[in-house]
Amino acid sequence: MSRPKSKLRKDYKTIHTPKSKNPKRAYWFLFGLGVSVIGMNFFLPENNNVDEPKRTLEVSKVIKESDPQTTKRILNEEIEDDPAIVTPVKNPENYNNIKLMIEPRDNLEYLFKKNKIDLGNLSEIMQLADAQKYLRLLKPGDLIEINIDQGKVINLKKKLNLTDTLFIAKTNNKFLSEVIKRPIEIKKKFGHGIIKSSLYESAAKSGLTDKLIMNLADIYAWDIDFVYDIRIDDTFYVLYEEIWQDGKYITDGEIIISEFNNNGRKLKAIRFKDKNENLEYFNPEGQSMQKAFLKAPVDSARISSGFNPNRKHPVLNTIRAHRGVDYAAPRGTRIKAVSDGTVIFRGNKGNYGKTIILKHGRNITTLYAHMSNYAKAAKPGRSVNQGQTIGYIGSTGLATGPHVHYEYRVNEVHKNPSKVKTPRAQPIKDEFRNQFHGISQSLLDELNNYKNTQNIALLRN
Ligand SMILES: [Zn+2]
Numbered sequence: 001m002s003r004p005k006s007k008l009r010k011d012y013k014t015i016h017t018p019k020s021k022n023p024k025r026a027y028w029f030l031f032g033l034g035v036s037v038i039g040m041n042f043f044l045p046e047n048n049n050v051d052e053p054k055r056t057l058e059v060s061k062v063i064k065e066s067d068p069q070t071t072k073r074i075l076n077e078e079i080e081d082d083p084a085i086v087t088p089v090k091n092p093e094n095y096n097n098i099k100l101m102i103e104p105r106d107n108l109e110y111l112f113k114k115n116k117i118d119l120g121n122l123s124e125i126m127q128l129a130d131a132q133k134y135l136r137l138l139k140p141g142d143l144i145e146i147n148i149d150q151g152k153v154i155n156l157k158k159k160l161n162l163t164d165t166l167f168i169a170k171t172n173n174k175f176l177s178e179v180i181k182r183p184i185e186i187k188k189k190f191g192h193g194i195i196k197s198s199l200y201e202s203a204a205k206s207g208l209t210d211k212l213i214m215n216l217a218d219i220y221a222w223d224i225d226f227v228y229d230i231r232i233d234d235t236f237y238v239l240y241e242e243i244w245q246d247g248k249y250i251t252d253g254e255i256i257i258s259e260f261n262n263n264g265r266k267l268k269a270i271r272f273k274d275k276n277e278n279l280e281y282f283n284p285e286g287q288s289m290q291k292a293f294l295k296a297p298v299d300s301a302r303i304s305s306g307f308n309p310n311r312k313h314p315v316l317n318t319i320r321a322h323r324g325v326d327y328a329a330p331r332g333t334r335i336k337a338v339s340d341g342t343v344i345f346r347g348n349k350g351n352y353g354k355t356i357i358l359k360h361g362r363n364i365t366t367l368y369a370h371m372s373n374y375a376k377a378a379k380p381g382r383s384v385n386q387g388q389t390i391g392y393i394g395s396t397g398l399a400t401g402p403h404v405h406y407e408y409r410v411n412e413v414h415k416n417p418s419k420v421k422t423p424r425a426q427p428i429k430d431e432f433r434n435q436f437h438g439i440s441q442s443l444l445d446e447l448n449n450y451k452n453t454q455n456i457a458l459l460r461n
Contacts, residue, residue, distance in 0.1 A: 095147040095154050102142040108135060117146065121153040121175075125168055130177035134158060134166045162243065162250065185244040186253060190450045195234040199226055212240055212252045219255060219269045219281050221362035222291045224262050225342040228381045231263045237451055239443070254279065257443040259451075268447075270440045274432060284440055286428035290361065293422035294338040294386060296327060297368055297406050298393070304328035304403055307416035323414035324367070324407035331402040333393040335368050337384040338406075339422075346380050352405065353397025356390050361423065367407040370399045 147154040155169035193206040203213040241253030269281040281289040305326040345357035352369035372394025408417035
């Protein structure tokens with residue numbers, strides 16, 4: 001049963017140029033995923049840029065959203081020469097090139113003053129419709145490049161998104177503006193890997209980017225716990241998009257179809273976009289890769305205490321936030337997992353008494369406290385299904401009577417479980433079913449062809 005895996009990896013490398021510039025970061029990501037607090041924004045900003053040509057947020061409102069990673073990347077991209085932009089000046093080397101990186105609370109007037117650039121020029125520029133549209137509201141990380149001659153603006157440019165750049169230049173004593181388009185090209189790429197230690201390590205070795213692997217982990221987060229469930233020799237295959245511009249690779253785009261072979265399970269996920277471009281992944285049967293949540297962890301129980309950040313604690317008699325919902329029911333009543341997940345904690349937890357914590361998907365956890373007993377199958381590291389019994393109602397820890405204290409957290413932040421919007425987990429809508437099956441069949445064929453070529457290559461070696 002031994003597999004010549006190193007050759008497979010080598011074969012793979014001949015097809016793909018490694019792009020992971022900083023493999024060390026991959027380990028950091030693994031750690032991050034393990035504690036399940038990575039936000040989506042961390043690996044999606046480039047996609048956002050593609051989809052959002054307009055900067056519409058005011059500087060003051062987006063300070064918190066400023067992402068140093070994105071900022072750095074944008075800066076690096078911007079500084080590269082832009083062959084599509086024809087600068088209508090004779091001797092550009094005589095001009096001073098100034099790159100203005102927008103920081104929180106910056107505005108153009110301040111930056112012009114600071115760099116001793118003519119403020120009259122700025123007010124002329126700001127009369128242009130394009131300038132009002134794209135320069136009035138700036139956000140941290142935006143970069144504006146200006147060529148000046150003795151303090152006078154010759155031209156100015158600002159990259160608006162992956163395809164569009166605003167270009168303003170003085171021609172015949174008058175400022176004119178233009179939005180220059182540089183189309184992107186989307187290339188389809190295959191990749192695959194064999195897991196030898198962690199998903200991230202194997203992906204980095206295969207030359208796949210952190211971003212792609214984060215997206216892959218996110219798609220399967222409901223089915224696979226990337227800390228507990230991963231086994232040596234698990235494999236994955238992925239067909240994904242690469243975004244190119246002017247013959248250069250820019251970034252990875254979306255995953256189109258993928259297969260993950262985990263511990264004997266074969267999982268497949270197919271991208272589907274409805275007419276509003278809403279992106280969701282489904283298995284070949286049309287079931288969502290995300291899983292549904294039950295409203296409550298107990299059948300026929302009554303809520304004895306709701307979610308209340310200012311509650312007076314019934315036993316301690318002090319103001320103490322109640323960050324969960326209490327369901328009272330007779331001792332021994334079954335407590336159910338509200339969704340598919342993994343047991344990440346089981347044990348005595350101070351005032352909580354006998355407690356189980358489940359992890360669902362990438363960033364949701366649920367907690368069940370005051371149990372009289374645990375269900376045998378709900379062992380730490382084990383996965384549980386929605387509705388499966390994980391324990392029984394009791395009053396261990398600090399409790400006035402038998403109940404389950406139930407908490408729901410997103411990225412470690414407590415949410416009111418009766419108000420929270422749980423993930424969409426509906427199967428493909430009937431109106432899209434035929435379209436989905438057409439798409440998925442041809443993608444599954446494409447994936448299988450790729451897998452076959454990989455196996456042939458493996459045999460040849
Ligand atoms: Zn409670």
